[in-house]
Amino acid sequence: MAKSPEEEHPQKAFGWAARDSSGLLSPFHFSRRETGDGDVTIKILYCGVCHSDLHNVKNEWGFTMYPIVPGHEIVGTVTKTGKNVKKFKVGDRVGVGVIVESCKRCESCQQDLENYCPQTILTYNSYSQDGAKTYGGYSDIVVVDEHYVLRFPENLPPDAGAPLLCAGITVYSPMKYYGITEPGKHLGVAGLGGLGHVAVKIGKAFGLKVTVISTSLKKEEEAINKLGADSFLVSSDPAKMKAAINTMDYIIDTVSAVHPLGPLLSLLKLNGKLINVGLPEKPLELPIFPLAMGRKLVGGSDIGGIKETQEMLDFCAKHGITADIELIKMGDINTAMERLAKSDVKYRFVIDVANSLSQ
Amino acid sequence: MAKSPELEHPNKAFGWAARDTSGLLSPFNFSRRATGEKDVTFKVLFCGICHSDLHMVKNEWGSSIYPLIPGHEIVGVVTEVGSKVQNFKVGDKVGVGCMVGACHSCDNCDNHLENYCPKMILTYGAKYYDGTITYGGYSDTMVSDEHFVVRIPDNLPLDAGAPLLCAGITVYSPLRFYGLDKPGMHVGVVGLGGLGHVAVKFAKAMGVKVTVISTSPNKKKEALEHLGADSFLVSKDQDQVQAAQGTMDGIIDTVSAQHPLLPLIGLLKTQGKLVMVGAPEKPLELPVFPLLMGRKLVGGSGIGGMKETQEMIDFAAKHNITADIEVIPIDYVNTAMERLLKTDVRYRFVIDIGNTLKSSN
Numbered sequence: 001m002a003k004s005p006e007e008e009h010p011q012k013a014f015g016w017a018a019r020d021s022s023g024l025l026s027p028f029h030f031s032r033r034e035t036g037d038g039d040v041t042i043k044i045l046y047c048g049v050c051h052s053d054l055h056n057v058k059n060e061w062g063f064t065m066y067p068i069v070p071g072h073e074i075v076g077t078v079t080k081t082g083k084n085v086k087k088f089k090v091g092d093r094v095g096v097g098v099i100v101e102s103c104k105r106c107e108s109c110q111q112d113l114e115n116y117c118p119q120t121i122l123t124y125n126s127y128s129q130d131g132a133k134t135y136g137g138y139s140d141i142v143v144v145d146e147h148y149v150l151r152f153p154e155n156l157p158p159d160a161g162a163p164l165l166c167a168g169i170t171v172y173s174p175m176k177y178y179g180i181t182e183p184g185k186h187l188g189v190a191g192l193g194g195l196g197h198v199a200v201k202i203g204k205a206f207g208l209k210v211t212v213i214s215t216s217l218k219k220e221e222e223a224i225n226k227l228g229a230d231s232f233l234v235s236s237d238p239a240k241m242k243a244a245i246n247t248m249d250y251i252i253d254t255v256s257a258v259h260p261l262g263p264l265l266s267l268l269k270l271n272g273k274l275i276n277v278g279l280p281e282k283p284l285e286l287p288i289f290p291l292a293m294g295r296k297l298v299g300g301s302d303i304g305g306i307k308e309t310q311e312m313l314d315f316c317a318k319h320g321i322t323a324d325i326e327l328i329k330m331g332d333i334n335t336a337m338e339r340l341a342k343s344d345v346k347y348r349f350v351i352d353v354a355n356s357l358s359q
Numbered sequence: 360m361a362k363s364p365e366l367e368h369p370n371k372a373f374g375w376a377a378r379d380t381s382g383l384l385s386p387f388n389f390s391r392r393a394t395g396e397k398d399v400t401f402k403v404l405f406c407g408i409c410h411s412d413l414h415m416v417k418n419e420w421g422s423s424i425y426p427l428i429p430g431h432e433i434v435g436v437v438t439e440v441g442s443k444v445q446n447f448k449v450g451d452k453v454g455v456g457c458m459v460g461a462c463h464s465c466d467n468c469d470n471h472l473e474n475y476c477p478k479m480i481l482t483y484g485a486k487y488y489d490g491t492i493t494y495g496g497y498s499d500t501m502v503s504d505e506h507f508v509v510r511i512p513d514n515l516p517l518d519a520g521a522p523l524l525c526a527g528i529t530v531y532s533p534l535r536f537y538g539l540d541k542p543g544m545h546v547g548v549v550g551l552g553g554l555g556h557v558a559v560k561f562a563k564a565m566g567v568k569v570t571v572i573s574t575s576p577n578k579k580k581e582a583l584e585h586l587g588a589d590s591f592l593v594s595k596d597q598d599q600v601q602a603a604q605g606t607m608d609g610i611i612d613t614v615s616a617q618h619p620l621l622p623l624i625g626l627l628k629t630q631g632k633l634v635m636v637g638a639p640e641k642p643l644e645l646p647v648f649p650l651l652m653g654r655k656l657v658g659g660s661g662i663g664g665m666k667e668t669q670e671m672i673d674f675a676a677k678h679n680i681t682a683d684i685e686v687i688p689i690d691y692v693n694t695a696m697e698r699l700l701k702t703d704v705r706y707r708f709v710i711d712i713g714n715t716l717k718s719s720n
Contacts (some may be wrong), residue, residue, distance in 0.1 A: 030578065107629075108629060113629075116629045116630075116652075116653060116654060177654065200479065221465050249627070260642070270467060270472070270475045271660065276647050276650060276651060277651065278647075279647060279648060279651065283621075283644035283645055283646040283647065284644070284645045284647055285642040285643075285644065285645070286620075286642055286643050286644070286645035286657065287641075287642040287643075288635050288637070288638055288639050288642070288643060288659060289638055291635055291658065291659025292635060292636065292638060292659035292660055292661040293655070293659070293661050294659070295475065295477075295536070295658070295659060295660050295661065296658065296659060297632075297656050297657065297658035297659070298650070298654070298656060298657045298658075299647065299650070299654070299656035299657075300647065300649075300651035300652070300653070300654060300655055300656070301651060301654050302651040302652055302654065356361030
C-alpha cells in the first residue's frame with residue numbers, strides 16, 4: 001500500500017498544498033527524502049508565486065496530481081550536505097528553480113540544456129527518479145541534487161531575487177539564444193507582469209532600446225519612470241500600432257492570454273523575431289504572409305539550463321536587477337492567487353516562508 | 360489620357376493576358392520600352408507557370424491589375440543590351456524571376472536583399488519607375504534592368520531550368536538562411552509540388568537527409584525513386600507521424616492550403632525550425648506549448664535577392680538540378696491552369712514560348 005505523504009520519506013516537512021481544482025491551498029504535512037550523497041537540504045526563506053503555480057493548482061493545463069505543493073522560485077540556506085557535495089556548504093545562500101532532476105546523459109543535458117531533456121523532473125508536480133512525487137517551495141525545506149541548486153549571489157536580496165529563478169531565466173535565456181543582446185537594437189516586451197517587467201530590466205541592462213507593449217494605458221507611467229522602458233505602446237490603439245510598424249528588431253511576448261500574433265508581427269522589421277515565453281492554453285492565430293514577406297520568425301523558449309540560470313543570477317547581481325515584489329505571508333496565499341488571476345500585482349508576490357509558515 | 364498597352368512603348372510585343380477574374384488568358388498585343396542604357400532585352404523562349412500566376416490571374420490576393428500578363432520564371436536569349444550594360448551580351452542565355460526593380464538605396468538593397476526592399480517592383484502586375492504596368496513572361500520579349508537578370512549556365516537546359524527562377528530560389532534561400540544545408544542534417548519537405556520537388560533535389564545536393572511529408576501515399580514511389588528522397592511520411596497516418604517525432608532538424612513547408620502545424624512541430628528535434636514558404640491565405644493555428652518545450656521556431660521566407668538567385672542557378676547547374684516539367688504550347692495555358700488548380704502536374708508546366716507563341720500580326 002502506498003505510503004502517505006507524511007510517511008514517504010524520513011525528513012518531516014510542512015507546507016501548503018492544493019487538494020483539488022478549486023486551487024485553494026491549506027496546510028499540508030509531508031516529508032522529504034534523506035539528504036543523499038549528492039544532495040543538499042535547504043531551509044526555505046522565500047518563494048516567489050509564479051503564474052504557473054496558479055495554472056497548476058487549478059489544473060488548467062490538465063496534468064496536476066493532487067495534492068500539489070507549488071513553488072519554483074525558491075531561495076534559502078543550506079542546512080545539510082551529502083558527502084559527495086562539492087559546490088555548497090552549510091550556511092550557503094542558494095536558489096532552486098523549475099527543475100530538480102534530469103537524465104544527465106542525453107544531448108540536451110550534455111549541452112547544459114537540462115530544461116530540454118525529455119526526462120526533466122520538475123520541482124513540483126513531477127515524479128522523481130525514486131518514484132516519489134516532487135513538492136515545491138511553498139514549504140519549509142527542500143532536498144535537491146546539488147547539480148540543480150544555484151549559488152545565490154550575496155548582493156542580491158533573497159526576497160526580491162527569488163522570482164529570477166523562473167521569471168528571470170525565462171526571459172534571459174531567449175535573449176541570449178535569439179541574440180537579443182546587441183546594444184542599440186529595439187526590443188518590444190509584450191505584457192507587463194512577472195515576466196515582462198524583468199524582461200524590461202534585463203533588456204535595458206543589455207543596452208537595448210525597450211518598448212513595453214500593453215493593453216493598459218495606466219501601466220505607462222510606471223513602465224517608463226520606474227522600470228526604465230524607453231517607450232510604451234498601447235496595443236489596443238490602432239493608430240499607435242500603425243505608427244510603430246516595422247520598428248522593432250525583436251519582441252518578447254510574455255502574454256499568457258490567447259491573442260493574435262499578426263499585430264505583433266507587423267511591429268517587427270525584416271528578419272525580426274517574435275519570441276513566445278508565455279503559455280496560452282489554446283493555439284494562437286499566426287498569419288503566414290507577413291512571416292514570408294519579412295523573413296520573420298516566431299520562436300519559443302522554456303526557462304533555461306542550470307549553467308545559464310547561474311549566469312543569469314550573476315548577471316542580475318552585477319547589474320542590480322531584482323523583481324518588483326509584494327511580500328506576503330503564507331496564510332495570505334489564496335488571496336494572492338485571486339489577485340494574481342486579475343493581474344493585480346506589481347509584479348510578483350513572494351511568500352515570506354521562513355517568517356510566516358507555522359505549523 | 361493613358362495610352363493603350365499597344366502604344367505605351369515603342370517596341371511591339373505580343374503575349375497572353377487575363378482580362379478579368381475568370382482568369383482566362385487570351386492573345387494580347389502590347390508594347391515594351393526601348394532598351395534603356397542599363398537594360399537587357401531578350402527573346403523569351405520558355406516561361407514556367409507558377410501557382411502564384413494562377414492566384415494572380417483570378418485576383419485571389421486582391422492586388423491584380425487587368426489586363427494581366429503573368430509569368431516570372433522567364434528564360435531566353437539576349438537580343439539587345441543598353442550602352443551601360445556590363446554583364447551581358449547579345450546571344451547570352453538569361454533569365455528573369457519575380458522582380459524587375461528596387462530602390463537600390465535601402466539597407467535591404469545594400470545587403471543584396473532586393474526581395475525585401477519596400478519599393479521592390481514585381482515582374483508583372485506592378486507599377487514600374489516610368490508609371491507603366493509591368494507585364495510578365497507569357498510573352499515574346501522581355502526588357503529588364505541588368506541588375507535583375509541572371510545568367511543561365513550553358514549546361515542548364517532552358518526549359519527545365521526556368522522554374523528555378525521562382526520555385527528554385529524560394530526553397531534554396533531558406534535552406535541556406537535557416538542553416539538547413541549541413542551534410543548529415545535531416546530535413547522534412549511538406550508538399551510535393553513545384554516548390555517541394557525542387558526542395559528535395561536541392562537538399563539532397565547539399566548532403567541533407569530528406570523526408571517528404573505528404574497527404575498522398577501515391578506520391579511515395581516517385582519521391583523515393585525519382586526525386587531521391589530518403590523517406591516518405593504520410594501526414595495523416597498517426598503511427599508514421601508518431602514514429603518520426605523529434606527526428607528533424609528542419610522542415611520546409613510548401614503547402615499553401617490551410618493545414619495544422621502541430622504535427623509538423625512535433626516532428627522537429629529540440630531547437631528545430633519549421634520554415635513556411637507556401638502562402639496560406641488565412642492565418643494558421645500555432646500551438647505554443649510545443650514551441651516552447653523544445654525551443655523550436657516557425658519562420659518564413661520569400662524568394663531571394665538577386666545575388667543569391669544567381670548563386671542558386673550556378674549551384675543547380677553544378678549539381679544538374681532542374682525542375683521536372685511538362686512543356687506545353689501557349690494555347691494549352693488555360694487547361695494547364697485548370698489542371699494546376701487540381702495539382703495535376705508533375706511538377707511544373709513550362710510554356711514553350713519560342714515555338715508556340717506567335718502573333719497573328
